Amino acid sequence: MVVPVAELHMHIEGSLEPEQIYQLAERNRIDLPYRDIDDLRSRYEFTDLQSFLDLYFANMAVLRTAEDFADLTRAYFRRAAAAGVAHAEFFFNPQAHVARGVPLSAVLEGIMDAVSTSEREFSISSAAIAAVLRDQPVRGAEEMLAEIIRLQAPIVGLGLDSAEVGNPPSLFEDVFARARAEGLHVVAHAGEEGPPEYIWQALDLLGAERIDHGVRALEDPALVQRLVDEEIPLTVCPLSNVRLRVFDTLSEHPLRSMLELGLIVTVNSDDPAYFGGYVDDNFAGLEKELGLTESERDVLARNSIKASFASSARKAELLR
Ligand code: HPA
Numbered sequence: 001m002v003v004p005v006a007e008l009h010m011h012i013e014g015s016l017e018p019e020q021i022y023q024l025a026e027r028n029r030i031d032l033p034y035r036d037i038d039d040l041r042s043r044y045e046f047t048d049l050q051s052f053l054d055l056y057f058a059n060m061a062v063l064r065t066a067e068d069f070a071d072l073t074r075a076y077f078r079r080a081a082a083a084g085v086a087h088a089e090f091f092f093n094p095q096a097h098v099a100r101g102v103p104l105s106a107v108l109e110g111i112m113d114a115v116s117t118s119e120r121e122f123s124i125s126s127a128a129i130a131a132v133l134r135d136q137p138v139r140g141a142e143e144m145l146a147e148i149i150r151l152q153a154p155i156v157g158l159g160l161d162s163a164e165v166g167n168p169p170s171l172f173e174d175v176f177a178r179a180r181a182e183g184l185h186v187v188a189h190a191g192e193e194g195p196p197e198y199i200w201q202a203l204d205l206l207g208a209e210r211i212d213h214g215v216r217a218l219e220d221p222a223l224v225q226r227l228v229d230e231e232i233p234l235t236v237c238p239l240s241n242v243r244l245r246v247f248d249t250l251s252e253h254p255l256r257s258m259l260e261l262g263l264i265v266t267v268n269s270d271d272p273a274y275f276g277g278y279v280d281d282n283f284a285g286l287e288k289e290l291g292l293t294e295s296e297r298d299v300l301a302r303n304s305i306k307a308s309f310a311s312s313a314r315k316a317e318l319l320r
């Protein structure tokens, strides 16, 4: 019996595939700074997180209308369904779009249109998480959250992403306190490139319910104990970690050690269009390079359902 998977760490803008970049550029009459699609594809070689973020933000220029965001989100659901995903919680970056002159209302309209029909169209229950750009001024995050609250956006949580090193969670303590007071779930990227200290801060200062990535927790045994004791899930992204050079190869990825330590690990695709694939590709890579067993896969899948913000009824249905 194959247990369905919940994908909990995926940036919808990171599911923008090269073909779709070209289609949307044509639809919106945008000149791309690439010779052709192969020239674009040749740029998907990254040395670290920032080198990826530069291309990720540049390519968002093709996303202009609610329809663009709806199409993008539906394309992800279609591919995720084929990957065995039954529940998806994905990030979007409001600040990146508003800064380009795309109103938050258009972004939300498109994304929520796809979310509202995902169960019927793709048998995927879904929810969106607005992610704060941690390398932008705190004021921008405050304004984004205020606008989300004003629009009564039907999102489930607030996250923290973008360039990690030098931008600690502590900067955003007040923004996340407000989000929690509004009843939003709270998660944060921490310990991808940044130190274990940022994971402590995400837990203690932001009240993070899940840590996105968190692989550098392994450098701090007391932190590992805390994560185990408090059953804080980690949304690990193996292919992403290799493509952004957090680890040299998948065979060196510490995912198995993390499971053995008793951490609640889940497997996710992060930015599937940029990092070599979707959740199924991540599992296939782990099976091939790490010898991931069927029972380990089962544990990871069950972890993902339990770690999700789905209703208890939906979780029970998926765990059956
Ligand atoms: N890390 C931080 N920020 C991001 C990522 C990531 O992997 N993907 C998109 N924004």
Ligand code: ZN
Residues within 6 Å of the ligand: 009, 010, 011, 161, 189, 212, 270
């Ligand atoms: Zn991420």
